[in-house]
Amino acid sequence: MLPMSEKLIWRVEGMDCASCVASLTGALQKLPGVSDIEVNLMAERLTASLSTATPAEVERRVASLGFKATPLGVAAVDAPVHDHSHHDHDDPADAAKPWWATGKAKLTWLLGGLVGSAYLLSLVLPERLTYPLFLLATAVALVPFGRRAIALARSGNPFSIETLMCTAAIGAAIIGAAEEAAVVVLLFALGEMLENVAAGRARAGIRALADLMPRTALRMTAAGAIEEIPAARLQIGDLVLVRPGDRLPCDGTIEEGRSALDESPVTGESVPVARGPGDTVRAGSINAEAALKIRVTHAASDNTVARIIRMVEEATASRAPTQRFIERFSSWWTPGAMIVALLVILGAPVLLGWDWSTSLYRGLAVLLIACPCALVISVPAAMASGLSAGARRGLLVKGGAALETIGSAHAIAFDKTGTLTEGRPSVTDLIPAEGRSEHELLALAGAVEQGSGHPLAKAILAEASQRGLSLPLARGFSAVPGKEVRAVVAGKVVAIGSPRHAPVAGTLAEALDRLESAGKTVSVVLSGPAPLGLIAFRDEPRADARTGLATLSALGVRPLMLTGDNARTGAAIGASLGLDVKAELLPEDKLREIAALKAQGAVAMVGDGINDAPALAAASVGIAMGGGTDVALETADAAVLKDRVTGVAELVALSRATMANVKQNVAVAVGLKGVFLVTTLAGITGLWPAIMADTGATVLVTLNALRLLRWKPS
The missing domain is CATH 2.70.150.10 (Calcium-transporting ATPase, cytoplasmic transduction domain A)
Structure with missing residues (x-):
């Protein structure tokens, strides 16, 4: 028996749409001793925790649905198993074959040959001799599809597309429409093959990331x-x-x-x-x-490329709000459409005077229209392509929910240091108090800042190193976020903090006004309550900051800066960049500002991923930038790897392009079904156009989603 805390991971071949994921998940949920089931379509991964069930039982259940599960070992939390060498086909033997030589393709060619031959022979031979050929084509297809329909029904999914297609084909054959039954199964097989090809192309976008690594x-x-x-x-x-x-x-x-x-x-x-x-x-x-x-x-297993791949694969498995809505809607769509089909079959002869053959035929066509495959795949296909396209351009988003939210944000709040600025401040002025020297002021400040990763601390230590100063020993380090850091140096408490919380007077106050009016950040160094002097810093705005903020404004998004720096420095930088500024904010003040913005709608927060963790978490979506590779990949909901403010505008554009693609897909899926439903009930179209309303729409929305792989920021 496996420990409950241990998850196993399998590679699952043969999944080509969201319905496959739903079918597999539903089947495994009914298997005793299996929990925490996660199925990732794009990564072809299944992870599950086993208690009383064995891996072999899981693999048999997967195989019963027509898929192939290959165990990859234990799915450790800190080192997920990834295999990016695979291809996307039902049979492992298909992995080295081109798409046109796979099992699905061979079935399509066989059915095409049978239906084509029957049609050609029907031109010269009587119907009684060619009719059996159409029945044979139907029977050949119904063997694999029927087996899968039975397995899905047993696992709790009686309304699968396989069930609907088999029912319609058998019904058509019974009422003497074997030619159309054969065309229906041929089109279904063709659609499955094209879905498989399209899914393979989508996965290739992720595999292209793996190709960045040399062997x-x-x-x-x-x-x-x-x-x-x-x-x-x-x-x-x-x-x-x-x-x-x-x-x-x-x-x-x-x-x-x-x-x-x-x-x-x-x-x-x-x-x-x-x-x-x-x-x-x-x-x-x-x-x-x-x-x-x-x-x-x-x-x-933990370098930048591996983590990006892992992030994209995990992101494609997460579901956006729109996707969750579509899935809930589709769970009602199919049973509702089947009720309509039953009403057509049983009610039309009584209410509309149709003969039973006509009502049965049209009811069977409605059954084929009932499958929600195209609708269900419309959102995840677009999301997977959008996430992959972004990752290839240094724009990482941790899932469809974050990607959807970014584009709907009415405001984006930026931290200043390391986000709108370069994050490399340098010491510009040392103003010691009377009776103190610059070297003493800098040495004491350096002693307190030893080991700190804050940009201002690094600037102090760099200046002390450049001047060749020997720093005294310090102990008892402590910090009050947004206010001060302190330590004990030579028996005295030395602190470095914001002028807002360390008042100064006299000549130091005059110097403070002058420095802040020049747009500089100033820290006060104190020994107990007595000020030792001032240290001024300058951190230049990023070269692309003004362009990036202007682009956001052009997109209809309000940019603003939330900073703990003094109001005059914040105002000076805000004026140069053309954005609103809220300054002198403690961490809790930033949280209140984010909450006020969220009351008006979705809001994004952009920070360095280190000091802004609370604000990043409180925003509708947090975007990390400028905090280094490790932090950028592990914190917030999204990350801009190239450390450019224009990257934030690109994230907004990517989100909107993705959601536009989603809307197009939903319109195609629902629109085609609606049109064919009307034409079917009116007797204009029959069975084979009905199956095209499903498989054709599925292929169309998948191909439309693949267009996003070519997305580039304007």
Whole structure:
């Protein structure tokens, strides 16, 4: 018996639409001892927790529905299993075959040959000799489809498309319309084959991300020799040689060499970036100029590309609000349509004077229109394509719900430091109090800030290092978020904080006014209650900040800045960028501002992913930017990898393009069914156009969704 906390993972082949996912999930939910079932269509993954059930029982239940489950092991939370080498067909033997040679394709060719031959022979032979050929074509198709319909019915899904199609085909054959029954099963098989091809193309968008990683790496040994090994075998601490023109096989830090890196495959940033010793680099980037020696900082299963793939696969499994609504609607659609079909069959002869043959024929056609496949796939197909298109351009979104919300936001709030600004402030002024020196002021401030990751702390430490100062020892570090940090230095409490919470007077107050009026950020250094002096910083706005904010305004979204900095600095930067500013905000103040914005509609918050975690979580959707690869990938609901404000506007545009695609898909799915329902009841169209209303619409919405893979920001 497996522990309840342990999940197993399988690769499931043969799924090509959301109905497959629903059927598989429903069947496994009825299997005793199976829980926490998750089925991912795009990743072809099934994960489930087993208590009393065995893996073999799960695999038999999956096989009974016409799919193939291959165990991949334990689905550990921190290291999910991923296999990106597979293809998308029913039979594992199909994996190395082109789409036209797979099992579904062969069935389609066989049925096409039988129906085509019967039709050609009917031109020269009497009907009694060709009619059996149409019956044979129908019977051949009903074997696999009927077996699947029975399995689905046993697992609690009696209203599957297979059930409806088989019922209609058998009914047509009984009333003497075997020709149309044969065409119905042929079109159904053709539709399934095309759905499979389309699903394969959608999955190829995710597999293209895996292709960013080179298969091998050049690892340097302790003796200085170079050995070629699989990139997947790289371990943290390994030293790797990357030649000009090579893709980086790992996340790491440059130890030797300087070069320009093309990071566009990972971040979407089109301009090569200069990197040198000490700089962090990302797997999948292309080394453009000179050889680099890179120290590996993340294992292969946890590098940037692997995490992006994992994120996209998990995101495609999540459901947007629109998708959940469509699924609820479709659960009523099919039974409702079947009731209509029954009313047509039983009521039309009495109420409208139809003969029983006509009412049965048209009722069977309504049955075929009843399947909601196209409607159900309309949303996840578009969402999967949108998520994949964004990931390939450095725009990561953790699921359909976040992607849908971003485009509907009426306002987007930005943090200042590291988001609208470069996040690399530098010390511009040191104003010691009377009787103090600049060196003493800087040394005490540096002692308190040792080990801090805050941008202002880094600026203080960098200035102290540049001046060659020796920092005194400090202990008892503590912090009050948004107010101050403090430590004990040489027996005295030294604090660094905001001027709002550390009042100054006299010449220091005059200097504070002058510095803040110049748009600088100022910190006060105190020893007990006595001020030791002021330290001023300048952090320049990002080069694209004004353009990005103007683009958001053009999209009808209100940008504003929420910052803990002083009002004058905030106003100066806000005026230069052309946006509203709320300044001098503590973390709890930011939460109140976000709550007030949410009362008016959806709101997004953009921050560095470190200091803005509460505000990011409180917003309708949180977007991380500028906080580094690790933070950007793990925090918030979305991340802009290329650290550009224009990326936020691109996220909004991607969301709106995706939702427009969803609306088009729903219109096609519902519109086609509505048209064919009317024409069927009017006697204008028959059985084979009815099946086209389902399979044809499914293929159309899937192909329309695939257009999103070519999306590019304008």
